Amino acid sequence: MKRALLTLALLAAPALTGAASAQTTPAPATPETRTIEAITATSEKGYSIRVPAGWTPLKNVPGTDVAFVYQKIGSLRPTVTVVVQDIPADLKATLADVRDLNARKMPDVVPKLKMLGEKTVKVSGKPAILWTYTGDGEGGTVRWTQVFTLKNNRLYTATLMTPTGTPGDVIEQGRAILDSLTLK
Template identity: 70%
Template sequence: MKRALLTLALLAAPALTGAALAQTAPATGTTGTNPASGQQRTIEAITARSDRGFSIRVPAGWTPLKNVPDTDVAFAYRTVGALRPTVTVRTQDVEPSIKATLADFRDLFAGQLVKDVPKLKMLGEKTIRVSGTPAILWTYTGDGEGGGVRWSQVFTLRNNRLYTVTLMTPNGAPADLIEAGREILNSFALTGK
């Protein structure tokens, strides 16, 4: 019964939560000419902060995407092969009466992955901490739209809000892109109480 309620709550959550507002702020200014010095400035990183209780930092070269359905923030990198690497953060409020745990979501997501990802191959699962809160890190591969894909996904639960961070890179992505992806996932922080 609990699993059925949890599934229903997650399916309804996007309609209930609406679009979250996120602010993106360059760490070192915007691209363009500095009026005071006349010198060119570049963005070294962008930190997205959301009133939904999180922040995430992406390095230069990642472009913020707007109006991505059921997503709080999204960034894309330049095309690698036939695919554009992306990182997304999604939050979902969970009805407190369900009393869902991180393990409940892990089991629900594991069952859904098998259905949603063609040629799924789970590469690893690790228990980690995000801002002191238990979290799960998954790495898996499968077929995506346009070719073979590697996903790294972090999900955690705090104060009846589920946070899911997903990094998608094409198979065979350059090592520096993989490292940048690790840094992005590691930068994810919970800022709410």
């Protein structure tokens, strides 16, 4: 019963409308170019995340609190998203519950899913799950690196999506973005 209610709570979560604010540190710009040194997105939903130069914030991405993209690689752009979902307190959901539910849903959501690894990590001292997996995305094979954790009945999920052929330095930048996730 608890799992069924948790499934309903996560699937029925309303679209996230609270936008994270971004603080930028611009470099001197010429008339034809403008470079952003770094962006720290601080959300009213209780987290911040730091994004290096070269990543562009996207606004109004359905179902996300914040999203950033890199330059196009093939037909896709590396993307980092953060999704925040409130879970009713009476469900008493644990990180293990969320992990199990997500693991069951993944094959239906990701065509040609191949799980590459799972680790237990920490985000701001809280236990978190780090997944790496591949599958078919819109426009080709992609790799996802995803970290999720719970704090105060709130599920935080930060995801890096990189298409096949993404240079190693861009993948490292994306991982550094995920590592910068800080809960408030």
